[in-house]
Amino acid sequence: MLFPIVLIFSLLPSSLAVNFDYESIQLTEDEAAGWPDVRFAGQGPSPPEQECKYTPEDETWPTSEEWAKFNETLGGVLLKPLPLATPCYAGPNYDEARCRALRTQWASNTSLHANDPTSITSQWSSGYSCVPTSDPNSTCTQGGWPVYVVKASNVRHVQLGVNFARNRNIRVVIKNGGHDFNGKSIGGNSLGIWVSGLKATTYHPNYISPKYRGKAVAYGGGTQAQDLSLLSARNNFTMHIAGGPTVGMAGGYLQGGGHSRNSAQHGLAADNTLLIYAVTADGRFVTASPKENQDLFWAFRGGGGGNYGIITSVIVKAWSTPRSATGTITFSTLPDPGSNTSISTDTFWAGIREYFAFLVPITDAGGLGYDFIRHTPTSSSPDLTFSTSIWLPEKTTSEYQAFVRPLLDRLNALAIPIPAPTTKRSPSHLTPRVLGENIPSALIASRLFQRPNLDNPISISETVSAVRTFVEDGGYTYHGIATSPTLEAGGHPDNAVLPAWRTAVLHAQGYDGNRHWNGASPQLSMADEKRSHDRLMRYMQAWRDITPGSGSYTNEGDAQEPDWKDSFYGPNYGRLEKIKKRWDPWGVFWVISGVGSDGWEVRGSSGGGREGFFTQDGALCRVGWRGK
Numbered sequence: 001m002l003f004p005i006v007l008i009f010s011l012l013p014s015s016l017a018v019n020f021d022y023e024s025i026q027l028t029e030d031e032a033a034g035w036p037d038v039r040f041a042g043q044g045p046s047p048p049e050q051e052c053k054y055t056p057e058d059e060t061w062p063t064s065e066e067w068a069k070f071n072e073t074l075g076g077v078l079l080k081p082l083p084l085a086t087p088c089y090a091g092p093n094y095d096e097a098r099c100r101a102l103r104t105q106w107a108s109n110t111s112l113h114a115n116d117p118t119s120i121t122s123q124w125s126s127g128y129s130c131v132p133t134s135d136p137n138s139t140c141t142q143g144g145w146p147v148y149v150v151k152a153s154n155v156r157h158v159q160l161g162v163n164f165a166r167n168r169n170i171r172v173v174i175k176n177g178g179h180d181f182n183g184k185s186i187g188g189n190s191l192g193i194w195v196s197g198l199k200a201t202t203y204h205p206n207y208i209s210p211k212y213r214g215k216a217v218a219y220g221g222g223t224q225a226q227d228l229s230l231l232s233a234r235n236n237f238t239m240h241i242a243g244g245p246t247v248g249m250a251g252g253y254l255q256g257g258g259h260s261r262n263s264a265q266h267g268l269a270a271d272n273t274l275l276i277y278a279v280t281a282d283g284r285f286v287t288a289s290p291k292e293n294q295d296l297f298w299a300f301r302g303g304g305g306g307n308y309g310i311i312t313s314v315i316v317k318a319w320s321t322p323r324s325a326t327g328t329i330t331f332s333t334l335p336d337p338g339s340n341t342s343i344s345t346d347t348f349w350a351g352i353r354e355y356f357a358f359l360v361p362i363t364d365a366g367g368l369g370y371d372f373i374r375h376t377p378t379s380s381s382p383d384l385t386f387s388t389s390i391w392l393p394e395k396t397t398s399e400y401q402a403f404v405r406p407l408l409d410r411l412n413a414l415a416i417p418i419p420a421p422t423t424k425r426s427p428s429h430l431t432p433r434v435l436g437e438n439i440p441s442a443l444i445a446s447r448l449f450q451r452p453n454l455d456n457p458i459s460i461s462e463t464v465s466a467v468r469t470f471v472e473d474g475g476y477t478y479h480g481i482a483t484s485p486t487l488e489a490g491g492h493p494d495n496a497v498l499p500a501w502r503t504a505v506l507h508a509q510g511y512d513g514n515r516h517w518n519g520a521s522p523q524l525s526m527a528d529e530k531r532s533h534d535r536l537m538r539y540m541q542a543w544r545d546i547t548p549g550s551g552s553y554t555n556e557g558d559a560q561e562p563d564w565k566d567s568f569y570g571p572n573y574g575r576l577e578k579i580k581k582r583w584d585p586w587g588v589f590w591v592i593s594g595v596g597s598d599g600w601e602v603r604g605s606s607g608g609g610r611e612g613f614f615t616q617d618g619a620l621c622r623v624g625w626r627g628k
């Protein structure tokens with residue numbers, strides 16, 4: 001009698017375990033078998049391999065009847081969104097008032113882009129095919145924006161999207177907050193899968209798994225930083241959360257690494273991930289955990305977003321909120337409003353040197369140094385402003401004051417007027433002035449600086465000098481995040497995080513912060529973009545030169561980084577490439593500078609692709625295809 005019962009249980013697919021109700025709504029084998037366009041891989045013959053993903057120009061692109069059938073199968077959640085700036089253009093959608101609102105908010109309102117089915121903040125990657133303009137007679141085209149979008153709110157929607165795109169040879173893009181700096185969440189001629197509707201959170205104060213007991217949080221594939229800030233504040237716990245309210249958490253953030261102010265104490269978001277549910281390229285709903293699909297679990301944690309599957313939810317570790325204190329230090333070459341004195345440029349950089357010498361002590365104390373050096377080119381004299389927010393765990397305010405005292409003394413000895421920082425017991429989460437919140441046209445690059453770059457007078461001078469040239473001559477903004485997510489801090493995880501992170505003490509980003517586009521001036525041309533990009537690459541070289549063997553953070557880096565495989569993935573690249581091939585032999589998922597991305601290129605893009613500048617408006621094609 002026991003035998004049949006055991007058999008029944010063993011037949012239950014593991015996919016019955018889920019975090020949220022929307023994950024129980026799945027595409028069944030029978031339903032998928034009923035329409036070849038939506039069947040799972042392996043349920044029938046695979047369509048023959050093509051050189052390029054189809055575009056609406058191809059006869060093989062689904063007909064409007066087929067799209068309508070797909071929509072019906074989806075229960076009506078298929079969208080055909082026009083670019084966000086469409087109301088600015090002559091035609092049936094022209095709306096002068098709406099256009100004016102778009103123009104004023106374009107560069108400052110992140111939610112505008114985050115809440116749209118296709119729009120993103122790094123607008124340049126679309127090829128500027130449709131931007132808010134005051135000339136309604138100029139042209140707006142779909143460019144790099146997806147043609148159709150599945151507005152997913154359950155696993156079935158995601159599965160149908162993946163299956164339809166794979167069976168019909170259509171490019172897929174996944175979008176959540178739309179913050180990727182290189183346009184990884186858009187793509188011309190594609191079917192978008194918009195995951196923002198997979199939003200849910202659960203706090204587990206006493207989570208138990210074979211390898212972990214303690215606080216944990218389950219969150220959805222569409223959950224954003226602000227959702228988790230709210231949850232953690234309400235329940236008085238701490239977890240890794242990205243530093244911008246609408247940043248998607250399970251996409252690039254967790255999959256690319258994910259740093260937070262707790263990284264020197266607790267490693268990266270990837271290190272704290274206990275369980276992942278996802279839809280893979282074959283359309284199946286899978287569990288990735290230390291027990292199931294271990295290779296996928298390894299790749300998801302650090303191997304880069306948008307490339308191995310569509311995450312529908314995760315479970316991550318959380319901790320008690322430590323006592324902590326934070327304070328801000330700023331100085332500038334501009335006259336100090338209190339004293340009317342100003343410091344020279346050399347004194348400014350001497351001050352930066354003292355601060356840089358303090359980064360190792362900050363990270364050794366488990367803290368975070370979160371700073372900006374900004375250059376304002378509008379004034380006649382060089383005009384530089386530095387601000388940092390230093391956060392320290394396990395410190396009272398008086399312990400904090402004592403800790404930063406040596407730094408303040410050295411700055412005062414340089415006659416830099418620094419009042420004692422206003423210190424406060426910090427709230428449970430930082431809401432820093434966020435990079436990217438208003439830079440829809442910025443180009444960004446970054447480098448991980450290693451401890452030897454900052455632990456002795458000679459190397460510190462070298463580091464400061466490289467940053468000085470970058471800011472002063474280049475005119476760029478510097479954004480430093482001093483933290484050290486060592487293996488120890490991360491709990492000795494075995495995952496795909498770039499190993500250079502483990503020995504780094506500073507994640508340094510550089511971007512052209514003065515190219516804020518206000519939505520009114522003429523848009524930059526692609527030729528200008530290429531020139532700007534080439535220039536940024538040249539200036540970044542000095543950072544690379546003094547950090548041999550290190551790398552760059554894929555989520556906050558330049559997709560056209562030289563030696564990008566090594567820079568973003570290091571020695572993990574080969575293993576990741578095998579996992580990518582095993583789970584996605586069809587190339588359903590593709591993101592610029594993702595693992596295996598060099599097998600494909602965007603052809604006919606306005607940026608010119610590999611020889612020029614990477615934009616996503618074009619056809620996605622296999623490189624060196626010889627037919628099959």
Ligand SMILES: Cc1cc2nc3c(=O)[nH]c(=O)nc-3n(C[C@H](O)[C@H](O)[C@H](O)COP(=O)(O)OP(=O)(O)OC[C@H]3O[C@@H](n4cnc5c(N)ncnc54)[C@H](O)[C@@H]3O)c2cc1C
Nearest residue numbers: 176177178179180221243244248251252259305306311436
């Ligand atoms: C304002 C701001 C603040 C930031 N702060 C931090 C920070 O504190 N720490 C840090 O480490 N990084 C930070 N970043 C970088 C951030 O981690 C990445 O930009 C991240 O990829 C953004 O995710 P998103 O969902 O908002 O963007 P999207 O552009 O929508 O998605 C990013 C990538 O993830 C993929 N993706 C999205 N959702 C899923 C999913 N459910 N399953 C599979 N793939 C998916 C997309 O295809 C794309 O490749 C910040 C970025 C910005 C703009």
Ligand SMILES: *[C@@H]1O[C@H](CO)[C@@H](O)[C@H](O)[C@H]1NC(C)=O
Nearest residue numbers: 071072075076077078079080
């Ligand atoms: C899909 O169906 C819904 C409901 O009928 C409809 O509102 C929507 O416009 C359709 N989408 C497309 C792309 O036609």
Ligand SMILES: *[C@@H]1O[C@H](CO)[C@@H](O)[C@H](O)[C@H]1NC(C)=O
Nearest residue numbers: 105109110111112113115116
């Ligand atoms: C920003 O955009 C969102 C979404 O469109 C909108 O709800 C909000 O009112 C806008 N905020 C401002 C300050 O304009």
Ligand SMILES: *[C@@H]1O[C@H](CO)[C@@H](O)[C@H](O)[C@H]1NC(C)=O
Nearest residue numbers: 089090133134135136137138
């Ligand atoms: C746009 O074109 C129309 C028709 O040719 C013309 O009347 C109008 O002045 C043009 N508008 C602008 C802003 O150039």
Ligand SMILES: *[C@@H]1O[C@H](CO)[C@@H](O)[C@H](O)[C@H]1NC(C)=O
Nearest residue numbers: 235236237319320321322323
């Ligand atoms: C929050 O948690 C911390 C650490 O456990 C504790 O010291 C503190 O009293 C808690 N605060 C509240 C408001 O419960």
Ligand SMILES: *[C@@H]1O[C@H](CO)[C@@H](O)[C@H](O)[C@H]1NC(C)=O
Nearest residue numbers: 335336337338339340341342
């Ligand atoms: C700074 O200069 C301004 C203008 O000369 C003057 O009004 C102000 O009193 C000065 N402030 C101090 C603190 O000296």
